[in-house]
Structures are given as structure tokens and as C-alpha cells.
Amino acid sequence: MTNSEPFFPSIIGQNNNNNNNNKKKKELTLVIQSWAVDGRSHDPMDGPRRTKSWSIHGRTEITSLYEISDRIGSGAYADVYRGRRRSDGLDVALKEVHDRQSASREIEALQVLRGSRNVVDLVDYFWSGGGDDDEDDDGDAAVLVLEFLCTDLASVIRDAKEGGDGRFGIRVGEAKAWMVQILRGVEECHRCSVVHRDLKPSNLLISADGVLKLADFGQAIMLQVPTFIPMDDENPQGHADENVSHIPQQPLVQDDPQEPKPICEADYLQEIDGLKAKYPMETTSLQDGDTSCLATCSTSDVGDVAFKNSYYFEPEEGGLNEHGELTSCVGTRWFRAPELLYGSTDYGQEIDLWSLGCIFAELLSLEPLFPGTSDIDQLSRIITVLGNLTEESYPGCSKLPDYGKIFFEKVENPLGLESRMPNRSRSEIQLVKKLVCYDPMSRASAEELLEDAYFIEEPLPVPLNELRVPPKSSGNDEISPGYGGFGSDSEFDEFGGVDVVTTEKGFSIQFL
Numbered sequence: 435m436t437n438s439e440p441f442f443p444s445i446i447g448q449n450n451n452n453n454n455n456n457k458k459k460k461e462l463t464l465v466i467q468s469w470a471v472d473g474r475s476h477d478p479m480d481g482p483r484r485t486k487s488w489s490i491h492g493r494t495e496i497t498s499l500y501e502i503s504d505r506i507g508s509g510a511y512a513d514v515y516r517g518r519r520r521s522d523g524l525d526v527a528l529k530e531v532h533d534r535q536s537a538s539r540e541i542e543a544l545q546v547l548r549g550s551r552n553v554v555d556l557v558d559y560f561w562s563g564g565g566d567d568d569e570d571d572d573g574d575a576a577v578l579v580l581e582f583l584c585t586d587l588a589s590v591i592r593d594a595k596e597g598g599d600g601r602f603g604i605r606v607g608e609a610k611a612w613m614v615q616i617l618r619g620v621e622e623c624h625r626c627s628v629v630h631r632d633l634k635p636s637n638l639l640i641s642a643d644g645v646l647k648l649a650d651f652g653q654a655i656m657l658q659v660p661t662f663i664p665m666d667d668e669n670p671q672g673h674a675d676e677n678v679s680h681i682p683q684q685p686l687v688q689d690d691p692q693e694p695k696p697i698c699e700a701d702y703l704q705e706i707d708g709l710k711a712k713y714p715m716e717t718t719s720l721q722d723g724d725t726s727c728l729a730t731c732s733t734s735d736v737g738d739v740a741f742k743n744s745y746y747f748e749p750e751e752g753g754l755n756e757h758g759e760l761t762s763c764v765g766t767r768w769f770r771a772p773e774l775l776y777g778s779t780d781y782g783q784e785i786d787l788w789s790l791g792c793i794f795a796e797l798l799s800l801e802p803l804f805p806g807t808s809d810i811d812q813l814s815r816i817i818t819v820l821g822n823l824t825e826e827s828y829p830g831c832s833k834l835p836d837y838g839k840i841f842f843e844k845v846e847n848p849l850g851l852e853s854r855m856p857n858r859s860r861s862e863i864q865l866v867k868k869l870v871c872y873d874p875m876s877r878a879s880a881e882e883l884l885e886d887a888y889f890i891e892e893p894l895p896v897p898l899n900e901l902r903v904p905p906k907s908s909g910n911d912e913i914s915p916g917y918g919g920f921g922s923d924s925e926f927d928e929f930g931g932v933d934v935v936t937t938e939k940g941f942s943i944q945f946l
């Protein structure tokens with residue numbers, strides 16, 4: 435697609451098939467497979483954060499192919515350098531990942547998503563120690579060669595807030611154009627059963643000509659959907675049935691009461707290749723970038739007294755729940771879904787949809803929607819706006835691991851999302867409400883939202899060449915409390931005074 439082509443031709447005239455999609459979402463949610471090329475099953479939270487550099491400059495197999503220049507960013511698990519492919523001068527980013535699990539997840543997700551227009555392109559990768567099964571290497575893991583993208587959505591928001599070039603705010607048509615691209619990227623992920631788990635503005639990278647791409651798949655997981663169908667009269671071979679696939683139009687229903695059986699990773703990847711051949715995606719052309727800046731995070735005023743609720747905590751007998759396969763400590767706090775904050779280990783793509791809602795709200799209001807300073811403060815802010823989490827608002831919530839441990843005082847008059855998005859239109863608030871709602875099953879899928887009336891109402895999304903693409907904001911690329919990932923989640927970080935009173939069951943805390 436060129437910049438002058440219509441931006442979302444597929445949106446107009448499509449049927450909105452919400453019922454089927456909701457059913458499909460329920461079916462997709464439950465079975466999760468953790469990827470582990472190296473066979474390890476730990477989650478990112480398990481290991482200490484690695485800060486040591488793997489000395490990318492000393493790897494001749496890399497430096498012979500790529501000219502490596504400045505470090506342009508760093509995150510919890512990675513240092514990122516700008517580079518050029520010697521053979522053709524292609525601009526690349528070399529991401530030196532210090533954690534094997536994170537590297538495995540990112541490489542596999544990007545391989546599955548290869549060719550998706552709104553997902554960063556993986557050009558090449560190198561494992562340390564010469565192979566991905568090198569058990570001796572327990573530290574610096576891999577270098578991923580990615581297409582270089584010069585800026586990100588956090589910079590767009592910051593620029594609009596600060597009035598870069600004398601222009602404040604983001605035009606509605608521009609906001610829609612960013613949203614449509616984000617939705618397409620997320621829809622591509624979810625269609626391929628990839629759950630990103632860390633969607634936030636700084637992980638939405640943007641090329642110089644306005645193409646937005648999802649990046650940082652180090653926490654991604656894959657829903658385990660391809661299944662073997664047991665032998666029966668209609669399927670005498672008993673092999674994998676293509677109708678039971680990750681393609682959303684095909685409901686993942688098992689009429690047979692037997693549990694679906696997982697297939698091995700190689701078979702799975704083969705199936706993905708087959709499906710991709712059957713349902714081809716648009717190929718991506720690499721974009722040159724012309725700016726290199728440090729990573730940035732948006733910041734906010736976190737001292738809003740209105741958000742300080744009271745809660746009390748009852749210790750769980752028997753300690754931590756160790757039965758879940760997934761960690762609830764994924765994503766960046768400000769964008770983390772309430773079910774994760776209540777310790778869910780049984781979740782699906784709906785956690786990405788909550789994050790999307792937070793991103794859209796920030797794009798429209800230029801302020802983070804729920805800038806919590808701790809997990810409890812995060813929940814408190816959500817409850818102040820949406821009201822208490824109850825079986826009525828989220829059937830099944832009382833079964834969440836931490837639901838019986840954290841109690842908030844009754845919020846008689848929730849502020850509503852309108853309070854966090856002042857001066858925004860009803861249709862914009864409605865859009866965010868479709869994502870930022872307690873019940874994960876009620877959240878609209880990316881596929882559904884791409885058909886939403888909001889995107890075909892005036893003003894329409896602008897063409898890419900009308901998007902303002904500011905240079906990446908320079909600034910601190912260290913982990914901030916809200917945007918940072920791990921290790922910054924102390925429940926009481928940055929709180930003011932607290933009054934702790936022992937109760938019969940546990941203790942209560944009143945924020946002062």
C-alpha cells in the first residue's frame with residue numbers, strides 16, 4: 435500500500451459479526467502454551483534482570499554482515515543498536531537480548547507474524563554460543579536484527595502534548611489513522627494466536643513515513659489452538675483438521691467431548707506456514723529511518739488524591755498459587771488488565787484488548803488513563819473510574835486468585851471514563867468503553883473494532899502521508915514505574931502515609 439491509497443478499504447461494507455466473535459474469544463482464551471525454544475519453562479518474572487552487555491561488537495559473524503553504530507535504546511532485557519547491512523545499506527536495529535526466554539519468544543512470534551504490515555520485521559537473528567540449544571550459555575542470549583523504525587507512539591503523544599512545531603494535540607483523523615494501524619497489528623497477532631502481553635505506546639514503533647508497527651514481543655505467548663481431531667467416521671486419519679485453526683472465521687469448537695491434544699512446536703509452525711500460504715498477508719517493505727534517539731516513556735502526575743482508595747488485605751493460607759501455567763506479572767502496570775492485577779493465570783488475548791483501550795484513551799486525552807504507582811494503586815484508580823469489581827460487572831471474577839485477598843471500599847459514584855477523557859466526543863468514549871471494561875469476554879476484538887462505525891464517520895482516518903511523525907523524544911530510557919516492566923512493582927512504592935490496623939482476618943490499610 436502506498437501513502438496515497440485509501441487507508442482502510444476493508445472496513446467499509448463488512449458485516450459486524452459480534453456474536454460469533456465473542457464466542458470465538460471465549461474459546462480462544464483458555465489453553466495457553468508457553469514457547470521455549472530452549473525447553474525452559476520459566477516466565478520473565480522468574481529470573482534476575484540481566485544488565486551485562488554481550489559485546490555485540492566482538493561477534494565477527496554479526497559485524498561481518500552489519501556495521502554497528504550507536505546504542506539507540508535499552509529495556510528490561512535488551513540493548514538496541516543502530517546498524518546497516520553491509521550488502522545493501524539497509525537500516526537496521528540490532529537488539530541484543532540478555533534473556534533466553536525473552537529472545538525465544540520474540541524470535542518465534544516474529545517468525546509466525548512475518549509479512550504482517552503492522553508488525554516489526556525480523557531481518558535476521560544470531561544466538562550466542564553458536565546455537566539456540568547451547569545450555570552452557572546462561573546469560574546473554576541472542577541478537578535480533580530488526581527493521582529500523584525511527585520513532586514511536588509515545589513520542590507522538592509527547593510531541594502533541596508539548597506542542598512540537600507549535601502544533602498542540604492530535605487531529606481526530608490522525609488519531610484514527612494511528613488506531614487503525616494498531617488494530618491491524620493486533621488483529622494480525624490475534625489471528626495468528628499470538629498474545630503480545632506488553633502493548634504500550636513505546637512498543638508501537640513508527641517509520642519515517644508513518645507506518646506503525648507492533649514491536650517488543652519478548653513477553654509474547656501463543657494460544658495453543660491447532661489440535662488433533664480424534665479418529666472417527668468422518669476423519670479416519672485422525673490428523674489435524676484445518677478447520678480447527680487460528681483463523682478467526684473458524685470457531686474453535688470441539689463437538690467431541692475429549693480434550694484437545696496439543697501438537698508439537700514443529701508441527702504447529704508447519705501448520706502456520708500452510709495457513710499463511712492459504713490466507714496470504716500483505717508483504718512488508720522495509721522502511722529507512724533517519725533519526726536515532728533514546729527510548730522514552732511518558733510521564734504523568736500521579737498525585738491525584740481522588741484516586742486514593744482504601745482497601746484491605748487478607749493473607750491466603752497455604753501461600754502462593756503454584757498451579758497456574760502463566761504469570762500474572764506481565765505487561766507494564768498502567769496497561770495491565772484488572773484480571774492480571776487480581777492474579778489471573780488463565781487469560782487470553784483479552785489482556786491485549788484492555789491495553790489497547792488504555793492506549794486509545796491516552797492518544798485521545800494525551801494523559802495515561804490509569805497511571806498507577808503500585809499494583810494496588812493501579813486497581814484503586816480503575817475502581818474509582820469503573821466502580822467496584824463484582825460478579826455483576828465480571829461474571830467469574832470472584833474466582834480470580836487474589837479476589838478474596840484485596841477488598842476496596844464501595845465506590846458509590848464511579849467517575850466514569852468520561853472523567854478521564856474530558857472534551858472528547860461520545861463516540862470516542864464509547865470506543866474506549868468497548869475495550870476498557872471489566873469482563874474480558876465483553877471486550878471488543880481488534881477484528882470487530884476495525885469494522886466499528888467510529889472509523890467510517892467523519893473525520894475519516896487521514897492517509898499516512900498526512901500523519902505528523904515527530905522524531906523520537908530524547909530522554910530517560912530507564913524503566914519508569916508505569917512503563918517499566920519488572921522489578922518495580924512493590925505494592926507500597928510511592929504511597930503517602932498509611933494507617934494499618936490489625937483485623938480478625940488479616941489487616942486493613944487506609945491511605946492517608
Ligand SMILES: Nc1ncnc2c1ncn2[C@@H]1O[C@H](COP(=O)(O)OP(=O)(O)OP(=O)(O)O)[C@@H](O)[C@H]1O
Nearest residue numbers: 507508509510511512514527580581582583650729
Ligand atoms: N526496530 C527498532 N528500531 C528502532 N529502535 C528500536 C527498535 N527496536 C527497539 N528499539 C529501541 O530500543 C528500545 C528497547 O527495545 P525493546 O522495548 O524491544 O526492549 P525490551 O528490553 O524488550 O524493552 P521492555 O523493557 O519494554 O520490555 C525501544 O524503546 C526502542 O527505543
